[in-house]
Amino acid sequence: MHASSSSSNCSRDSASLFVSSTRAATARRNSAAAFRPTSNIYLRRQKRTSRGYDRNASTTTTIRCHQKTSYETVNLGKTQHGIAFTDLNNICNEMIAKNGIKNGQVVVHSRHTTTAVTINEYEERLVDDARQFLLKLVPPLYPYLHNDLHVRFPPDDDRWKGTVEEWRAQEPLNAHSHLIAMLLGQSVTVPICDGKMTLGTWQSILFVELDGERERTVGIQVSGE
Amino acid sequence: MHASSSSSNCSRDSASLFVSSTRAATARRNSAAAFRPTSNIYLRRQKRTSRGYDRNASTTTTIRCHQKTSYETVNLGKTQHGIAFTDLNNICNEMIAKNGIKNGQVVVHSRHTTTAVTINEYEERLVDDARQFLLKLVPPLYPYLHNDLHVRFPPDDDRWKGTVEEWRAQEPLNAHSHLIAMLLGQSVTVPICDGKMTLGTWQSILFVELDGERERTVGIQVSGE
Amino acid sequence: MHASSSSSNCSRDSASLFVSSTRAATARRNSAAAFRPTSNIYLRRQKRTSRGYDRNASTTTTIRCHQKTSYETVNLGKTQHGIAFTDLNNICNEMIAKNGIKNGQVVVHSRHTTTAVTINEYEERLVDDARQFLLKLVPPLYPYLHNDLHVRFPPDDDRWKGTVEEWRAQEPLNAHSHLIAMLLGQSVTVPICDGKMTLGTWQSILFVELDGERERTVGIQVSGE
Structure with missing residues (x-):
């Protein structure tokens, strides 16, 4: 990262x-x-x-x-294959310190439809449990309608510039990643008190890749005084 | 809508x-x-x-x-049967523009116990996948305790004005809708930066009906400067 | 409580x-x-x-x-065994009234890795349904990697002061609780409008114990004017 x-x-x-x-x-x-x-x-x-x-x-x-709002789209680089977790506590702490927020909130939100943001313990074996559990709960190999690319078309607005064939060629078969993202959640808000996030001892703000490996960003906003 | x-x-x-x-x-x-x-x-x-x-x-x-807070309970009208998704991006963008928020947050929250709010791609076949997946994960036909209306009573505060029989007659058998709502989440917070929500290209804020069809509202708050 | x-x-x-x-x-x-x-x-x-x-x-x-931010770590005392729900509406309403917030937000967040915060109806039979559903979805008796304490070590930072043996002796076998916490969510944000939370009639902010019984706290922040 x-x-x-x-x-x-x-x-x-x-x-x-x-x-x-x-x-x-x-x-x-x-x-x-x-x-x-x-x-x-x-x-x-x-x-x-x-x-x-x-x-x-x-x-x-x-x-x-002194009311202040600062937002950054933080580049996480290329994530790992499949489902992978990234601990964002250090990045959030740096943004809070850099902006001198003493009392306020940090909002961390997913900017992709196949990533999520949650809070839990960043323990490597628990991360493996989560990976297995989520893939068992929402198996990638299943006849999802979203994965039938041959009957789908890119949106007819300006979000896609290329041809239909180019769109189908780059579109991943990742319906399960979308569904897991819905279950895990897209935004967390953590109060800041006396310059520190009010997280418990074992809590980390976790960015969750659900369709890696891919270049990803995460949105972090600190606000307060 | x-x-x-x-x-x-x-x-x-x-x-x-x-x-x-x-x-x-x-x-x-x-x-x-x-x-x-x-x-x-x-x-x-x-x-x-x-x-x-x-x-x-x-x-x-x-x-x-210039710090400003504006809240609206937006009437979505009658939703579709069963599980249905509504894209709220346009409504949120209008509220941001109308209130002239340049930097701040939009909070969208579910105001019903059998609806949810999440963020994902508003693609019609993915919406069908989600509908099927959620009903398979939490099947409506199951002996839920919450659905045993004959042993349940309305709350003994002023939230219900009628008789027990009237309450039982209008109460839907929707324990599964409550459980899905817990999994999908009740509020999302999206930063606003330079007058725009910081969503990714394919992200939509989605209102999720889980017990339609019903008249529904959604709460949207924009705040910032 | x-x-x-x-x-x-x-x-x-x-x-x-x-x-x-x-x-x-x-x-x-x-x-x-x-x-x-x-x-x-x-x-x-x-x-x-x-x-x-x-x-x-x-x-x-x-x-x-009049912009104001107030945070409290509220002690909920010892929770019930296993999975248990606590209605936080009264505590939130008291904090809003005490701080005189007319327009703003309340953020409620879980401070433990095996607790969650969600919003739903606080109905005792629904709570039992949720308990059964979650334990069926993420069964406690499963060979989770996180529960293999004999191959795990405490973190090598200052969060654990004792020996490895002491750490293993106190560490619960609760991988399933972590996974359920990820599904239910860690923070909810509810707008405050005219001095009141904008919840629907049947909605309660719920603290969810997933590995009780244990002494627990919950973080509540009210902000606004």
């Missing part, structure tokens, strides 16, 4: 707002830091100097709003 | 806050637009005119907070 | 921010209450008195931001 972020990420940091208008000579600043622990807005204010008349008075207002 | 929103929707748009106090003659405005891309608060400020003394000074402060 | 919150909870209430600087004699306040229904920021402002020159002028600015 080479977990480099892909180019399709975006981030909006409300903390970058600075509004200031200064006409003062002297600045007496309230300590912005004092507000930091309890709020997501703080306001620094240069008050007026007392110089006879008020003609040199000033008001400098700085407002910062 | 006639996807008109039902009446039980609500919306709070923080952007509608305008706080202003004006005593000035002349207004010199900072460009509010300049702050828009990077923040969810902007502040327009009419500064004082320099007119000898400061008695005509003014401060007009306009604060807008 | 004794649902006392555990000590590992945290809360950030942006509403607690008050920034004020007063040099005025008289205060003319805009009604803060007037802004409350439509916004999450309001601004009270003591304007200047008109007393000849402006030397006694004042500016009192109070900004409140």
